[in-house]
Amino acid sequence: MPLWKQIFIALTLGVVLGVALNQSGYGEYAASIKPIGDLFLNGIRMLIVPLIFVSLVSGVTSLRDMSTMGRLSIKTLSLYLGTTAVAIMIGLALAMIFKPGVGIDLGAAQAVTVAESPSLIATLVALVPANPVAAFAQGNVLQIIVFAILFGLAITLGGEAAKPVKKFMDSLAEVFYKFTGIIIAFAPYGVFALVTWVAGTYGLELLAPLAKVIGVVYLGCLIHAAVVYAGLIKFVAGLSPVRYVQGVIEPAIVAFSSTSSAGTLPVTMMSAERNLGVSRGVSSFVLPLGTTINMDGTALYQGVCALFIAQAYGIDLSLAQYATIVLTATLASIGTAGVPGAGLIMLSLVLTSVGLPLEGVAIIAGIDRILDMARTSLNVVGDCAVAVVVAKSEGQLDQTLYDTAHVLKSTDIPNQLQSSQV
Ligand code: ASP
Numbered sequence: 001m002p003l004w005k006q007i008f009i010a011l012t013l014g015v016v017l018g019v020a021l022n023q024s025g026y027g028e029y030a031a032s033i034k035p036i037g038d039l040f041l042n043g044i045r046m047l048i049v050p051l052i053f054v055s056l057v058s059g060v061t062s063l064r065d066m067s068t069m070g071r072l073s074i075k076t077l078s079l080y081l082g083t084t085a086v087a088i089m090i091g092l093a094l095a096m097i098f099k100p101g102v103g104i105d106l107g108a109a110q111a112v113t114v115a116e117s118p119s120l121i122a123t124l125v126a127l128v129p130a131n132p133v134a135a136f137a138q139g140n141v142l143q144i145i146v147f148a149i150l151f152g153l154a155i156t157l158g159g160e161a162a163k164p165v166k167k168f169m170d171s172l173a174e175v176f177y178k179f180t181g182i183i184i185a186f187a188p189y190g191v192f193a194l195v196t197w198v199a200g201t202y203g204l205e206l207l208a209p210l211a212k213v214i215g216v217v218y219l220g221c222l223i224h225a226a227v228v229y230a231g232l233i234k235f236v237a238g239l240s241p242v243r244y245v246q247g248v249i250e251p252a253i254v255a256f257s258s259t260s261s262a263g264t265l266p267v268t269m270m271s272a273e274r275n276l277g278v279s280r281g282v283s284s285f286v287l288p289l290g291t292t293i294n295m296d297g298t299a300l301y302q303g304v305c306a307l308f309i310a311q312a313y314g315i316d317l318s319l320a321q322y323a324t325i326v327l328t329a330t331l332a333s334i335g336t337a338g339v340p341g342a343g344l345i346m347l348s349l350v351l352t353s354v355g356l357p358l359e360g361v362a363i364i365a366g367i368d369r370i371l372d373m374a375r376t377s378l379n380v381v382g383d384c385a386v387a388v389v390v391a392k393s394e395g396q397l398d399q400t401l402y403d404t405a406h407v408l409k410s411t412d413i414p415n416q417l418q419s420s421q422v
Contacts, residue, residue: 003187004249010192011253018199030200033193040190041258043183047266049139051176052288053148055269058173059284060152061166068281069149072390076286079232079386080294081330087224087296087378088329091303092322094220100212100304101311104363123335141262141292141338145285173280177273180266187254187267194257198369210367213308217371220300221378228296229385237392243402247275248384255380259372261291262338264380272387277401282391290383295333297375297382298343302329302350309351309360321354328353343375344368 021030063069095101127146129135135143155162155169207214230241251268255261261268269287272278278286306325310317317325332346344365348358364371391397 003184004246004253006188007191007250007253010188011195011257014192014195014257015199018196018201021196021200022203027200027203030197034197035193037190037192037194037197037257040183040186040193041260041263043186043190044254044258044263044266045139047176047180047183048141048262049136049144051180051266051269052141052144052284053136054169054173054176055280055284056145056148056288057152057155057169058166059279059281060149061155061169062279063281066153066156068394069153069285072282072285072394075390075393076289076386079389080290083228083232083382083386084294084296084299084330084333085326086228087220087300087382088303088326090224090228091217091220091300092307092325094216094223095304095307095311098212098216099311100210100216101308101313104209104308104312139262141288145288145292149285177270180270184250184267184270187250191253191257198257198373202367202370207367207370210363213304213364214367214370216304216308217301218374220304221297221374224296224300224378225381229382232385232389237389237397239388239392239397239399239402244276244385244388247271247402248381250275251380251384252377255376256373259340259369259376260338261295261376261379261383264376265291265338268380268383272384274401276384276388277398278387278391279396279398282394282396283387286387286390287383290386291338291379293334294383294386295336295338295343295375295379297378298336298346299329299333300378301343301371301375302332302347305347305360305364306350306354306356308364309356312360312363313357315356317354324354325350338376338379340372340376341368343372 018030021027060069063072127142129140129143129147132143132147134140135147155166158165230244233239233241233244248271251264251271254267255264258264265288268291269283272283272287273280303325306329307317328350332349333343336342336346344361347364348361351358351360388397388402
């Protein structure tokens with residue numbers, strides 16, 4: 001059975017078991033299965049830093065010339081920013097139509113403190129790691145990207161003398177892809193444990209009052225994927241959206257259950273290359289960058305939540321305030337780390353920018369995990385869509401692989417592991 005089917009079945013079983021435990025009053029037992037999920041997540045996190053570095057160095061040295069890098073960056077950043085702005089507008093529009101905040105009782109709201117946003121200059125200066133070892137130790141993705149690109153360029157400039165390093169990095173990249181395959185083989189178990197835990201812990205009584213806001217965020221994510229991403233894939237890249245869905249299903253489900261796009265990165269890179277035919281040069285640059293700065297799901301969620309809070313407090317927003325929300329939510333989503341719950345912290349920035357009461361954040365906090373699942377999936381699916389479009393436009397997409405391989409192939413998972421699973 002292909003891996004994505006196993007993961008999908010694990011997801012379904014997890015929901016069924018979790019809800020059953022919760023409804024029969026044994027919800028607290030769902031938490032006892034969570035360590036299995038954490039084990040899987042640790043396994044993925046273990047790979048993030050070495051995988052980004054090694055595959056990006058190998059990717060940069062495989063690019064034909066240095067101007068390719070500049071073109072890639074411009075295309076990628078424009079697509080990332082453009083899709084994010086559209087996502088917020090979809091969120092705002094749906095919140096206007098469905099009015100999830102009308103009639104909500106904010107009695108239980110408590111005060112919250114505003115997140116500090118770092119200045120633009122400080123952010124730019126911090127892109128270059130003064131101490132690369134510290135960047136690796138802290139898992140600072142942007143700094144690792146900068147270091148890896150410069151390292152890769154130096155290898156290319158080194159010519160003949162640097163060839164052995166290039167060969168070594170290419171070989172190491174292969175090793176890490178196999179390594180990723182080993183961890184991904186455990187995805188069904190990890191997903192099952194995490195989903196059982198969430199479904200078992202969140203009771204219907206907690207979700208019911210906010211069902212509308214949950215529904216609007218999920219609907220928004222579906223619409224954004226079906227209209228914006230499918231549209232980009234079909235009309236800009238000229239590829240089949242159905243194949244695209246099949247190709248991204250694994251990272252989408254891992255993101256859904258882990259609520260961390262950074263934590264899903266190894267799965268995302270593997271799927272983009274092996275399922276969607278994106279070259280390593282493109283995937284190793286576009287995807288790590290995407291997990292750090294491209295958060296369409298987070299932006300959409302912030303749009304919905306800002307309006308939800310305004311409606312709950314009976315505050316009418318002006319056109320200028322809507323424009324401010326689009327701008328700040330785009331910037332806030334860039335600054336959001338791809339870790340669980342980060343979007344909630346950044347929501348306070350968006351609210352402050354238009355003078356909305358911060359107490360609303362406390363209401364959202366109670367159900368944030370459920371919202372995080374949807375927005376993280378959209379974040380990851382969006383990164384893949386941009387990777388495919390950029391790769392196609394650069395002639396860096398293996399069309400045969402895109403059209404035929406829509407599941408991780410058995411060769412990606414070591415044989416011993418497969419047989420031990422049977
Ligand atoms: N959890 C999200 C992610 O990792 C970020 C967020 O909280 O919005 O992509």
